[in-house]
Amino acid sequence: MQLEPLKQKCMQHLREFYAQWRAIPIDKLEQKWITISLIVIGLFVGIITVDALFHSVNPPGKIETVDSASLHLNEEFAEENLGVQVDAKGDITIRMVAGRYSFFPKHITVPAETRLTFRWVSMDVLHGVHIPMTNMSTMIVPGYVAEITTTFPKPGEYPMLCNEYCGLGHNHMWSNISVLAREDWVAPARLPVEGAANDK
Amino acid sequence: MTNDAAERKLALSHLWVAFIAFILACFMGEYQVLERSGFISAMDSPTVYFASVSTHGVLMAFVLTSFFIMGSGYYIAVTSLKQAVWNRTLAWGGFWLAVAGTVIAAVPLLTGRASVLYTFYPPIVAHAAFYIGATLLVAGSWVWCAIMLLMLRQWKMAHPGQVVPLAMFATAMNALLWLWASAGVALEILFQLIPLSLGWTDTIDPGLARTLFAWTLHPIVYFWLIPAYTAFYVFLPKQAGGYLFSDEMARLAFIVLAVFALPIGFHHLYMDPEQASGWKLLHGVGTFVVALPTLVTGFAVLASLEIAGNLRGGKGLFGWIGCLPWTNTMVLSVILSLLMLIFGGFGGIVNASYAMNAMVHNTAWVPGHFHLIFAGTTVIMYFAIAYYFWPMLVKKPLYSNALALLQLWLWFIGMSILTTPWHVLGLLGQPRRVSGVVYNNLLTLSWKPYELMMILGGLILLGSACLFIYNLAKTQLHPTQEVFAGEIEYAEPMHAVASLPEWLNDITLWNKVIAVLMAISFGYPILQFFFIHAPGASPWGF
Ligand code: HEM
Ligand SMILES: [Cu+2]
Ligand SMILES: [Cu+2]
Numbered sequence: 001m002q003l004e005p006l007k008q009k010c011m012q013h014l015r016e017f018y019a020q021w022r023a024i025p026i027d028k029l030e031q032k033w034i035t036i037s038l039i040v041i042g043l044f045v046g047i048i049t050v051d052a053l054f055h056s057v058n059p060p061g062k063i064e065t066v067d068s069a070s071l072h073l074n075e076e077f078a079e080e081n082l083g084v085q086v087d088a089k090g091d092i093t094i095r096m097v098a099g100r101y102s103f104f105p106k107h108i109t110v111p112a113e114t115r116l117t118f119r120w121v122s123m124d125v126l127h128g129v130h131i132p133m134t135n136m137s138t139m140i141v142p143g144y145v146a147e148i149t150t151t152f153p154k155p156g157e158y159p160m161l162c163n164e165y166c167g168l169g170h171n172h173m174w175s176n177i178s179v180l181a182r183e184d185w186v187a188p189a190r191l192p193v194e195g196a197a198n199d200k
Numbered sequence: 201m202t203n204d205a206a207e208r209k210l211a212l213s214h215l216w217v218a219f220i221a222f223i224l225a226c227f228m229g230e231y232q233v234l235e236r237s238g239f240i241s242a243m244d245s246p247t248v249y250f251a252s253v254s255t256h257g258v259l260m261a262f263v264l265t266s267f268f269i270m271g272s273g274y275y276i277a278v279t280s281l282k283q284a285v286w287n288r289t290l291a292w293g294g295f296w297l298a299v300a301g302t303v304i305a306a307v308p309l310l311t312g313r314a315s316v317l318y319t320f321y322p323p324i325v326a327h328a329a330f331y332i333g334a335t336l337l338v339a340g341s342w343v344w345c346a347i348m349l350l351m352l353r354q355w356k357m358a359h360p361g362q363v364v365p366l367a368m369f370a371t372a373m374n375a376l377l378w379l380w381a382s383a384g385v386a387l388e389i390l391f392q393l394i395p396l397s398l399g400w401t402d403t404i405d406p407g408l409a410r411t412l413f414a415w416t417l418h419p420i421v422y423f424w425l426i427p428a429y430t431a432f433y434v435f436l437p438k439q440a441g442g443y444l445f446s447d448e449m450a451r452l453a454f455i456v457l458a459v460f461a462l463p464i465g466f467h468h469l470y471m472d473p474e475q476a477s478g479w480k481l482l483h484g485v486g487t488f489v490v491a492l493p494t495l496v497t498g499f500a501v502l503a504s505l506e507i508a509g510n511l512r513g514g515k516g517l518f519g520w521i522g523c524l525p526w527t528n529t530m531v532l533s534v535i536l537s538l539l540m541l542i543f544g545g546f547g548g549i550v551n552a553s554y555a556m557n558a559m560v561h562n563t564a565w566v567p568g569h570f571h572l573i574f575a576g577t578t579v580i581m582y583f584a585i586a587y588y589f590w591p592m593l594v595k596k597p598l599y600s601n602a603l604a605l606l607q608l609w610l611w612f613i614g615m616s617i618l619t620t621p622w623h624v625l626g627l628l629g630q631p632r633r634v635s636g637v638v639y640n641n642l643l644t645l646s647w648k649p650y651e652l653m654m655i656l657g658g659l660i661l662l663g664s665a666c667l668f669i670y671n672l673a674k675t676q677l678h679p680t681q682e683v684f685a686g687e688i689e690y691a692e693p694m695h696a697v698a699s700l701p702e703w704l705n706d707i708t709l710w711n712k713v714i715a716v717l718m719a720i721s722f723g724y725p726i727l728q729f730f731f732i733h734a735p736g737a738s739p740w741g742f
Contacts, residue, residue: 020701024448030499037495041488044549052481063476063728067735069403125740126321126406128471128562132629132643135558139472141406142323143734146473159643163562163631165317167324167742168246171634 068142071097071123083108086187092116098140099123100166101173109178111185112155120146128164131177139164152179207278208593210291214271215586215593217299218264219669222579225259226665228252230658233618237651238636249635250315250742257318258309260575262337263302265424268582269378270294270344272427273371275589277348279688280365281355286347294347298340305333315742317633319417320393322409323737328397331389338382345375349707356706363697364705366447367434367690370454374426376707377419377458380714384415384465396739403736407474408729414465415722418487422461424574426454428581432501432534435588437691439530442508445500447693451704453493453500460490462714463721470557474734479725486721494545501538505531507694529604533584536612537577544573547623562633565626572619575661580611583668590675591684599674603667610664618657621650 026034071077082095083105094116097104110116120129122140130137138146152158162173232252235243274285285291307329308314314326352364352372364372392409395401433450437443444450466483469475509520525531547569551557560566583604591598598604630637630647637644637651703709 017701017703020703023701024452024704025446025695026449027446027503030446030449030496030503033499034492034496037492041491045485045488048484049481052477063474063732065732065734068737069735125324125737126410128631130562130629130631132563133559137471137558137561139469139562141410141472141474142737143405144407144473159629161629161631163633164321165250165633167740168250168315168635171246171631171636 062145062147064145064147065143066121066145068122068124071121076119077121079104084110084188093119095119096129097121097123098127098129098162098173100125101162101169103129103160103162103173103175106175107177109180109185110152111182112152112179113182114185115149115151117147117149120148125166126164127162127166127173129160130163131158131160134158137163155179155181155184206288207274207285210285210288210295211271211275211589212593214267214274214295215589217302218267218271218582219586219672221259221263221267221302223665223669225256225264226662228256228259230655230662232256233651233654233658236634236636237648237655239652239655244636246635247312247315250317251309251312253633253635254315254317255306255309258305258334261318261420261424262334264579264582266298266337266341269374269423269427270298270341272585272589273344273348273374275593275688276367276371276430277351280367280690281351283351283355283358286351286354290343291347294340294343296340297343298337301333301336301338301340303333304336305330307333319413321413322393322396322404322406323740324742325393325397325739326742328394331393331397335386335389335394338386341378341382345379348372348375352707361699363700365690366444366450366693367430369451369705370426370430370433372707373454373458373710374423374430376711376714377426377461378423380462380718381416381419381423384412388412403738405729405734406737407472407734408726410469410472411475411722411725411729414468416465417468418465419458419461421574422457422490425578426457427585428537428578429454429457429497431530431581431585431588432497432504434690435530435585436501436534437504437508438689439528439588440505440508440524442504442511444691444693445503445507446695447697448700448704449496449500451700453496455704455710457490457493459710459713459717460486460493463717464490466721466725467551467557471561474729475725479721482721491545491549494541498538498541501534504691505534527601527605529587529601529608530584532605532608533580533587536608537580537584540572540576540580540612540615544569544577548573560626562631563626564630564632565623567632568619568622568626571622572615576612576615576619580608583608583611586668586672589688590672592686592688594676595684596675596678596680597682597684599671599678603671607664607667607671610660610667614657614660614664616657618654618661621653621657625650 066074066077075081077095077097082097084092084094086092092110092114094108094110096118098120099122118136120138120140122142125142127140128138129140134150134152136148136150138148140146156179158177158179160175160177162170166173232249234240235245235249238244274291278285305314308327309330314330316324316326316330320326348371352368355368356364388409392404396404433444464483464486466475466480467487470480505524506520509523512523512525514520514523547565550560551566551569587598587604625647628646629643637647
């Protein structure tokens with residue numbers, strides 16, 4: 001077969017490369033510095049990898065498409081389904097639409113210390129949403145659903161700001177979110193619409 | 201032969217275009233900090249503001265940098281290889297192509313028909329002339345890349361087995377880096393933005409557009425930075441009165457920088473829904489790897505400075521610091537640049553840290569960070585290189601060294617005053633790219649004092665920028681009998697390098713490595729768009 005000579009050639013190249021690598025004079029102190037740098041970098045890489053794999057500390061990244069041009073025909077994001085909904089299992093999902101220059105609905109109320117799943121879509125251009133001092137942050141790209149799960153530790157009134165340039169009115173694009181203590185929060189009276197709440 | 205008037209004129213023309221763009225954009229920068237603070241209500245106008253930020257961003261990020269890198273690159277190639285520019289007519293062709301592109305893009309920018317910012321995220325679309333102009337500018341820079349790589353080839357043929365001068369090796373690496381880097385944005389402009397802005401297509405996929413832009417967005421930063429690092433290695437040691445610590449390590453640093461800057465762009469998409477977490481993590485890991493050459497470079501700079509200080513009579517552990525020639529513009533710039541790099545580098549680690557990124561993503565922290573590391577660390581080295589080259593380019597001594605030193609200190613002080621509050625604003629939740637603060641919330645009240653400070657910082661920077669231009673213009677124009685006869689001096693390494701393995705002396709292998717890494721890190725993430733068929737987005741005005 002052709003494989004054996006190829007393998008040998010590769011090994012030959014690698015050996016050569018290694019020998020040349022060893023021949024580069026590197027100062028002792030610099031060697032130490034590089035070793036320390038590598039350890040620090042390794043540490044950082046290790047932390048983010050472990051976080052990502054085992055604690056699912058992950059930015060949004062579930063690729064799910066949606067037709068931004070016809071949201072009004074989309075059942076999940078129809079006007080009456082927006083905002084906070086609690087499903088049969090008690091899980092809270094918040095569906096929000098971003099459009100120039102507002103977030104809909106304009107105001108929502110959620111409980112603190114509770115797992116919340118936000119599902120964001122855009123009806124026009126690129127937007128971003130951030131609730132300052134929290135990690136509720138995502139880009140809202142037309143054509144995609146941005147889903148992000150988070151928990152707000154502290155009750156309070158928070159602004160919700162658009163943080164990606166979306167046109168000349170960009171800085172007018174904001175709304176409010178009230179975070180209530182867990183015990184003070186009551187689920188919105190409106191019952192979840194059949195079929196829409198369970199998107200699985 | 202080299203160093204003749206024609207070659208100097210080529211370099212000088214490029215550098216002047218760069219610095220004219222720079223000074224115009226500095227005025228816009230100061231206007232922006234004033235407008236967004238809201239202190240002068242008569243100024244309030246989002247229309248003017250976003251036209252200005254778009255122009256400021258394009259001038260600084262594309263025009264200043266491209267022209268500076270081309271101009272200084274030609275001069276470095278000519279002087280280090282001792283060989284004329286390959287096809288000077290073509291070089292001028294590239295220059296005029298880039299100038300034409302800049303002018304064509306400037307018209308819609310200045311008339312408010314391209315207020316899409318320098319990142320032009322669709323589906324907001326600008327006038328087609330903006331994209332066409334940007335394409336021509338990039339095409340002009342490709343001419344430069346081709347000439348750099350050809351000159352390297354030419355020299356190697358004429359000098360078989362010899363060691364390519366480090367300065368040229370770094371410049372060629374940068375040309376290679378930029379050819380790869382610019383491909384992403386070129387694909388976006390040619391296949392998405394131009395067709396959309398001309399109405400040839402009705403919709404595009406903004407997710408694909410963002411992915412292609414992210415391809416360019418990280419390595420472009422290293423394209424800007426490599427001239428600064430080049431000066432750290434090849435000019436600083438000699439100017440400080442010492443030697444380059446290690447020629448081979450410098451090459452390795454440039455290699456890792458160029459190779460690993462490319463496949464990691466998704467750290468700009470951490471918060472995006474169109475790419476999966478696994479790919480983001482992969483790019484995130486690569487992002488940390490690319491910190492290595494910067495750490496190595498920091499070490500080399502300090503070592504070179506220490507050698508120089510000790511040679512100049514420095515005693516004890518820190519005696520060398522006082523013995524450095526602080527009045528040498530190159531030495532002073534490098535020290536200030538390094539200081540800004542240390543703070544900026546720390547901020548960069550926060551940005552790169554995947555989940556921590558959520559706290560600062562798209563907040564004022566981001567422009568604070570990149571003004572520190574780009575307008576600070578990088579641009580101060582552009583000043584240093586200009587001060588070093590100018591007397592050689594115009595054959596007259598620098599008009600005023602004292603003024604130059606003052607200018608550099610002012611740039612450092614102004615940058616500290618501008619960017620410190622900018623970072624704080626980010627932590628206080630202020631989004632980036634806002635023309636004024638209208639959020640009806642207590643939080644936003646706390647932003648005011650910081651915006652005031654930024655106005656002051658910007659003013660100092662603007663003053664410094666004017667001094668810089670004044671000094672260069674005076675050097676060139678003021679009548680003097682004195683002829684500057686000095687020649688460019690490249691630093692000698694501590695241990696002379698007699699020969700090098702081919703992979704430390706050429707770019708061919710690295711080009712292949714880049715191709716493989718890019719296929720791995722961008723192959724599937726780009727191909728996926730052809731499978732998932734996200735419903736397209738229609739174009740919008742702004
Ligand atoms: C006189 C000094 C300067 C001042 C006061 C200034 C100020 C500003 C301001 C207020 C913005 C808007 C940022 C935002 O709202 O997100 C901005 C954007 C920008 N600046 Fe500067 N700047 C200065 C110098 C520079 C320099 C020297 C560079 C680089 C060489 C630079 C590069 C940029 C870029 C690329 C943007 C676009 C950012 C974006 O689109 O988000 N600036 N600048
Ligand atoms: Cu918006
Ligand atoms: Cu980057």
